[in-house]
Amino acid sequence: MDFEVTYTEEQQRFRREVRAWLEANVGPSILRTPTSVEDNYQRYLELRGLGRKLGAKGWLYATAPAKYGGGGLDVDHAIILEEEVDRFDLSLPPYYDSGGRLGSASILVWGTEEQRQAFLPPIYRGEVRTWQLLTEPGAGSDLAGVRMTTAVRDGDHYVIKGQKIFVGSDNGTDRIWMIVNTDPKGKRHENLSWFMIDASLPGITIHPMELMGTGGEGGTDSGVKQTVFFDDVRVPAFCLVGGENKGWTVATTHLELEHGGGGRIGRNRVWDRLLRYCQETKRDGVPLSQQQDVRDSLADIYIKAEVQRLFGVRNFYLTYARKPKSYEGPQLSYYRKTTGLWMTGAILEAVGPAALTTDSAWGSQAGFLETQQRNGIVSVHPGGTTDIQRVQMARRIGIGRSTKEKAGTVHGAE
Amino acid sequence: MDLALTESQEMLRTTARSFMEREAPVDVVVGLQKAESSLDPNLWAKAARLGWLGIVLPTEYGGSGDSLSDAAVLYEELGRGPLPGPFFSSGVLGALTVLEAGTEEQRRRILPGIATGERVLTVAITEPNTSWGPHGITLTPQSENGSLVLNGTKLFVSDATSATDLIVAVRTGDGPTDVSLLHVDAKARGVSTRRLPGFLSWQCEVAFDNVRVPVSAVLGEAQRGWAAFSRALERALPLLCSYMVGGCQAVYDKSVLYTQTRVQFGVPIGRFQRVQDHVVKLVNHLDSARWTTWEALWKLDTGRPATASVHMAKAVASEAYLEACNAAHEVHAGMGVLVEYGLPAHTQMSRTLFHYLGDPRWHKRRMADALEW
Helix, strand or coil, X not given: CXXXXXXXXXXXXXXXXXXXXXXXXXXXXXXXXXXXXXXXXXHHHHHHHXXXXXXXXXXXXXXXXXXXXXXXXXXXXXHHHHHHHHXXXXXXXXXXXXXXXXXXXXXXXXXXXXXXXXXXXXXXXXXXXXXXXXXXXXXXXXXXXXXXXXXXXXXXXXXXXXXXXXXXXXXXXXXXXXXXXCCCCCCCCCCEEEEEEECCCCCEEEEEECCCCCCCCCCCCCCCEEEXXXXXXXXXXXXXXXXXXXXXXXXXXXXXXXXXXXXXXXXCHHHHHHXXXXXXXXXXXXXXXXXXXXXXXXXXXXXXXHHHHHHHHHHHHHHHCCCCCCCHHHHHHXXXXXXXXXXXXXXXXXXXXHHHCCCCCCCCHHHHHHHHHXXXXXXXXXXXXXXXXXXXXXXXXXXXXXXXXXXXXXXXHX | CECCCCHHHHHHHHHHHHHHHHHCCHHHHHHHCCCCCCCCHHHHHHHHHCCCCCCCCCHHHCCCCCCHHHHHHHHHHHHHCCCCCCHHHHHHHHHHHXXXXXXXXXXXXXXXXXXXXXXXXXXXXXXXXXXXXXXXXXXXXXXXCCEEEEEEEEEEXXXXXXXXXXXXXXXXXXXXXXXXXXXXXXXXXXXXXEECXXXXXXXXXXXXXXXXXXXXXXXXXXXXXXHHHHHHHHHHHHHHHXXXXXXXXXXXXHHHXXXXXXXXXXXXXXXXXXXXXXXXXXXXXXXXXXXXXXXXHHHHHCCCCCHHHHHHHHXXXXXXXXXXXXXXXXXXXXXXXXXXXXXXXXXXXXXXXXXXXXXXXXXXXXXXXXXXX
16 A cells, blocks of 8 residues: 655646745735635635636646646646645635535536536636535425425526525625426426526525534635525526436535545644644643643544544545545545534643633634634534434445445546 | 555455455354463464464565565454464564564574464563553563573463463663563473453463573563564554454444344334444444554555554554444344354454553553654
């Protein structure tokens, strides 16, 4: 076995190129913590600007096919990009783009050639950002139970009405990637359809939800979620992806990626900062990291973070070596979520109430521990609850149902 | 990056698995449980012929010179039994300790016999204080007429009742690591070994009553014993972890099959989410142990600093095996505690290996030290 990504000379050359470019194009201003709503929006615009510049170089969606505006790069190069962007505590894309990431993967697998040409280039070039819309007030874990939001065919158009919740981030969106019910009387799993639509269409209203914290399945997240209302929104029939009432099949690609199937190589940012905090913070004149009870807690936290990293490395390997997967995607998701939740208690125990305050004098740097206290809890639900992940695992292990369930395909997504 | 086994590792796995199916099915493993000695002469001879007893030894000492990762494939399969016997005690920990600590003459004298199976080693560290650190070693030899005389007790010594040779850690100075390793004939006058009774697998008491050994019984240099043993242990522990990974795998396979075939309330019990939760917990422990172990092996085989990884793997695998067995018992209920079903052999082994060579808390603390927090 070989756990290390070994870098070829070409990769090293590419790393130098990427690093130099990022150092020239990612200024300290873009990395600031926003001080106001207006400042947050300004920063968002800067991140979008960075996204377009990355997109122009093919670095925003590096492994996406070049013929649709992606980078057309292989995984070896994509890894370098991810590692280099990570040095700036950024991800690719450098802003919340859930619908772009997951929608584009689905369109690559299930869209027509015309749809690929129409929808993919703006995503890959960073010209648009896309939110995904899945959850409804009556359909959360039971995604197949979507029925409040419907689309009815009317000539060359569909008319969408209904409501989606827990959507997106702040600062609005250009596109919407959504699942709707197209046959209210149809059979379960045979009554859903996916649409990729313009977010500025008449009849769409976006209203913020206030949440306890942020929590996502990856990507840059702002912690803001929205309710989106659809009031007889007319969308071209061309926007239907994968065929009418074929939405559940399309969803297998989407959900596999969202449930951790893709894998990840990267460091744990919370861990790095937690250790530094414990080394720099003294209590009774002794650094926290030198106190036995704190060390014991840190060891438990570190090991969980390491196991999570290794599960991510394994899934990354399985994905890119194109090896068969079974329960590994939802396992990573389950482990990450339960570890994050458990960690809130473990960190609180190790650090004490300083973990709860954002105060610049008495809290951690930029309140990162306070953020973890919230986000570790919020992250339990996005992309499927911990219980849903366990259900998925059981089905794929082959004990949940009479027939073993297979992992969704994500290979078209490269 | 490549997380697959190599072709030759796949072949070794196939050989080892069919050996286990043929020679050590559940009834054999269960049948061995009550024996005073863990060594079954028939199995031992066959394993020697397959080259498994010297798998980590260099060819110059009669071994097969395989990497630790190669050996790990074998130990996973042995752990699936769990096959008793001093495979690890002699073929890994004993062999590597002599390799690290011994003089060239001692290596040439002792090691080839390990590979052929004629010599069976075990390393005696712990004493009634049950510490796995050097400070716990209090057994102090007295010098008498050019000999060393031992009086005292070593406890929880694995497989001592089947050993021909003991490597005994003794205190020879006041410094914390002033420890020497003595090579003692297990059949020498005054040495008595007995398997400790109870819920533990071939952990033994070794008593020394005026046992006389020559000064030349010191392996390598006096006072350097602990450092040498630590180097050996760092390479040995991941293979003990592999054995536990194999144990977790077997317990997982049994549990999955049972949930698919055991029918209650008119359906296989795997349809019940409460039951599924046990299996999910089990597989998470299994994979935690598997990947921390493999990463440690890879670091050792490629010459990377591995100390922290090894401690982590032992902590994780020990916990995983114990918890995997717990989850399996929740799945199996009554069937799981039937001795003939084979789960209890794993459960007992999981408890034994939980503390053997250091429990999880011990290794987590050593890991934190190694990471220089």
